[in-house]
Amino acid sequence: MKKELTIGLPSKGRLKDKAISFLEESNLKISLSNKERNYFANIENKPYIKIIFLHAKEIIQRLGDGTLDIGISGLDLLHESKKNLRDKINIERKLNFGNANLVVAVPDDWIDVQTIADLEEVAFDIRSKRNTRLRVATKYPNLTNDFLISKGVTQYKIIPSLGATETYPFIGSSEIITDISSTGKTLNDNNLRVLKDGMILKSTACLLIAKKSKKLSKKLFTN
Numbered sequence: 001m002k003k004e005l006t007i008g009l010p011s012k013g014r015l016k017d018k019a020i021s022f023l024e025e026s027n028l029k030i031s032l033s034n035k036e037r038n039y040f041a042n043i044e045n046k047p048y049i050k051i052i053f054l055h056a057k058e059i060i061q062r063l064g065d066g067t068l069d070i071g072i073s074g075l076d077l078l079h080e081s082k083k084n085l086r087d088k089i090n091i092e093r094k095l096n097f098g099n100a101n102l103v104v105a106v107p108d109d110w111i112d113v114q115t116i117a118d119l120e121e122v123a124f125d126i127r128s129k130r131n132t133r134l135r136v137a138t139k140y141p142n143l144t145n146d147f148l149i150s151k152g153v154t155q156y157k158i159i160p161s162l163g164a165t166e167t168y169p170f171i172g173s174s175e176i177i178t179d180i181s182s183t184g185k186t187l188n189d190n191n192l193r194v195l196k197d198g199m200i201l202k203s204t205a206c207l208l209i210a211k212k213s214k215k216l217s218k219k220l221f222t223n
Contacts, residue, residue, distance in 0.1 A: 004048050005213070008062055008071035011039065011053035015205060018097040019072040022207075059208070064088045069213035076102050076180060076203035080140050090209045098205030100182040102140055104147075104198035107169050107176075108191045115197050116151045119176070123155035126175070133157040137168035138178040140200075147178075147200045166190040 009019045020030055029044045030051060041051040054062065059071040060078055064085030075094070078086060106113050113122055123134040134156040138144045141158045148156060159174045166186060168174040178200060181187055187194065 004050055005069050006050050006052060006067070008052055008054050008059040008068040008073075010056045010059070010072065015056060015072075015074075015098055016053065018095075018205065022072065022095060022097075060085060060089070063208055063210045066210060066212055069210055071208045072205055073208060074098055074100075074203050075206050076100070076140065076143070076201055078206065078208065079201060080142050082142075088211050090211055091206050092209045093207040095205040095207060098203070100180045100203050102143060102178060102180050102200040102203060103187075103194040104144075104178050104200065105166075105176065105181075105187050105192040105194050108193055113195070115195055116148075116153060119195065120151075120153045120155070122175075123153060127155045134176065135159045135174040136176055136178060137161045137165050137174035139165060140178055140180075143200055144178045151197075166192060 007023075009023075010016045023030060023043075028046070028049070031042045031044050032038075039053045041053070043049040043051065052068070056073045057077050059068065059073040060081045062068040063071045064081070066088070072095070075091075078089065078091070104116070104119070106119070110122075113119055119134070126132060126134050136144060136148070136156050137159040139161045141160065144158060148154075159168065161168060161177070161179075165177045165179045167190070168177055169192070170190070177192065179187070180203065181194070184194065
């Protein structure tokens, strides 16, 4: 083993708790500091391993640039990242937590819009009547573009979401959204529904390994 192996874990919420549990099930017991905002931890009896708690999106970035050896993050964030980063990361294992779907959702009162084909008709209608494009609010522009183009939807433009994407159609910032949803409750609560064929990606938390560290890192997760 090399002197130090660095593992990136999500820094908050259920993903953090589940990631810690996964490591402990793999006989990697984390020694946490008592400090409230400490971003570092160690593994008991393995002084060469360093844990760093990061935003899930940053874990992808750091695996790609080589400053992390191992990380736990979402499949959605991996696929949304640039190809040059994805090419440097291996999916070692899909984990049984962090399940969510990236979906296309429209306002409930769009009763004539049930499928992506219907959406394309609306997009052309908006273009002809308003001389503008259907606006799609999202935090996932790359996945959204790839999906819509693959379905033949062309008359749209991406609106980058900076906050609660569900609000965008109702404050006049977009007509529809794509968003990550685990139960659908938040969409329902905000008068949105998923198109029948609007599934972009089934996501889950993944154990990710930087390709440069693969042989070294795999030894930790052989059980």
